[in-house]
Amino acid sequence: MPKTLLLCDCLGSQSVDADTIATASDMVCSRVHTALCTKQIDVAAKALAEGEVTIACQQERRRFEELAEEIGSEIPGFVDIRDRAGWHDDDGDAGPKMAALVAEANLAIPLPRALDVVSEGTCLILGPADAALDAARRLCDTLAVTVLLTSGEDAADADPRFDVVLGRLRSAKGALGNFEIVFDGLRQRIPGGRGAPEFTAPRDRAESQCDIVLDLTGEAALFPAPHKRDGYLRADPGSIPALAEAVREASELVGTFEKPLYVRLTESLCAHSRAGQVACTNCLDLCPTGAITPDGDHVAVDPLICAGCGACSAACPSGAITYDAPPVDALFRRLNTLAETYRKAGGTTPRLLVHDQD
Ligand code: SF4
Ligand code: SF4
Known part of the structure; x- marks a missing residue:
C-alpha cells in the first residue's frame, strides 16, 4: 500500500x-x-x-x-x-x-551505524590537590573516583569515599569507557590504620583503566583536539564556574552511549605503504584527533576516537576511507x-x- x-x-x-x-x-x-x-x-x-x-x-x-x-x-x-x-x-x-x-x-x-560505548563511571581526576579533592568530593556519590596527587601530605585529609593515589601520569590513550592510563611512581593507599594514610612502595609503568578523565591541571591537554575526545573533560583549576561545569558534565557520563561510526575503511584500497615504502599519509597528517594510525601496509581508524570531521575522506586519493554518517551515496x-x-x-x-x- x-x-x-x-x-x-x-x-x-x-x-x-x-x-x-x-x-x-x-x-x-x-x-x-x-x-x-x-x-x-x-x-x-x-x-x-x-x-x-x-x-x-x-x-x-x-x-x-x-x-x-x-x-x-x-x-x-x-x-x-x-x-x-x-x-x-x-x-x-x-x-x-x-x-x-x-x-x-x-x-x-x-540508519547511521553506531557502537555502544559503556561507561561504568570510573573516573580519574588530575590536578592540584585542592581543586581535585573538591571535585572528587562532589562526584564520589555518582562516580567511582580516583584522584592522582603528587604528595602524600595532600592526601592527609582525603575523604574515604574515594580513592587517592600518588605518582605521575606517564601516558594516556583511549576515550570514554576505555581510557588506558600508565603511571610512574605509582603509590596506592593502604586501607585501614590510624592517622595519615600510608602508601605502597612506588611502581613505574603501572597500568590502569578508567571510563572518564577529569583533567584539572590547567596544563597542556593529554590528547590532540581535546574537546573532541569523548570522556575527557578539562577545566582551569582557578575558575570556579569552569570547575562546576566540568564536574556536572562528568557526573552525566555514566551509562551506555551511542558512538556513530563516522567513516568506513576499505583496507585493500589503502595506499599507505608497499614493500616497506611509505606512499600516502594524507589521512594520518590531517586527522585532528589522532584516530588514524599506521597498521602494516594500510592504516587503521579507531572509531571510539574519530570525531567525524571528514578531513580524511576528503583527502583520501583512493577512496579507501569514505564518510559514512551519512554514506555518500545516500x-x-x-x-x-x-x-x-x-x-x-x-x-x-x-x-x-x-x-x-x-
Ligand atoms: S573523520 Fe577522519 S580525520 Fe576526522 S576525526 Fe575521524 S578519522 Fe580523523
Ligand atoms: S589517505 Fe587513503 S590511501 Fe592514503 S593512507 Fe589514508 S586511507 Fe590510505
Whole structure:
C-alpha cells in the first residue's frame, strides 16, 4: 500500500497545492486540511488507523505520535513543508519546494551505524590537590573516583569515599569507557590504620583503566583536539564556574552511549605503504584527533576516537576511507531527489542551503 501524505495549511496560513506535490513526488496526497492537529484530529486518527502515513507538519509531531500510540497505530513519518517552504516572504510559488521536501522525506535512508560505548563511571581526576579533592568530593556519590596527587601530605585529609593515589601520569590513550592510563611512581593507599594514610612502595609503568578523565591541571591537554575526545573533560583549576561545569558534565557520563561510526575503511584500497615504502599519509597528517594510525601496509581508524570531521575522506586519493554518517551515496540520493522533484514540479534554478545539526 503506498504511503499517504496528510496535508494541512495550518489554519490557512500557507497555500498548499496537493496536485503539484502528488504529481512531482509520487506520493498519494490527502486533500488539504486546515486544522489536522485540533478540530480535524479525527481525520488524522482515521488515516493513521488505515495504513502508512506521513504528516506534513513537524510542529505538532508529539501530538500525532501520542495519537498513534493511543490508537495502536504505527508512528507516522513527518515532513515540515510550512517553516521550510510555505511560510515565505517572496512572491514565488512554494509548490516545487514543498514537492521536493516531501519526496526527500519519503526516501529510505539507512540508519547511521553506531557502537555502544559503556561507561561504568570510573573516573580519574588530575590536578592540584585542592581543586581535585573538591571535585572528587562532589562526584564520589555518582562516580567511582580516583584522584592522582603528587604528595602524600595532600592526601592527609582525603575523604574515604574515594580513592587517592600518588605518582605521575606517564601516558594516556583511549576515550570514554576505555581510557588506558600508565603511571610512574605509582603509590596506592593502604586501607585501614590510624592517622595519615600510608602508601605502597612506588611502581613505574603501572597500568590502569578508567571510563572518564577529569583533567584539572590547567596544563597542556593529554590528547590532540581535546574537546573532541569523548570522556575527557578539562577545566582551569582557578575558575570556579569552569570547575562546576566540568564536574556536572562528568557526573552525566555514566551509562551506555551511542558512538556513530563516522567513516568506513576499505583496507585493500589503502595506499599507505608497499614493500616497506611509505606512499600516502594524507589521512594520518590531517586527522585532528589522532584516530588514524599506521597498521602494516594500510592504516587503521579507531572509531571510539574519530570525531567525524571528514578531513580524511576528503583527502583520501583512493577512496579507501569514505564518510559514512551519512554514506555518500545516500547524501547524493537526497540531493538528486530534491533537485529532480523540484524541477518536475515546475521549479527552476534550485538553490541549496546546507547546514549542520545545530
Ligand atoms: S573523520 Fe577522519 S580525520 Fe576526522 S576525526 Fe575521524 S578519522 Fe580523523
Ligand atoms: S589517505 Fe587513503 S590511501 Fe592514503 S593512507 Fe589514508 S586511507 Fe590510505
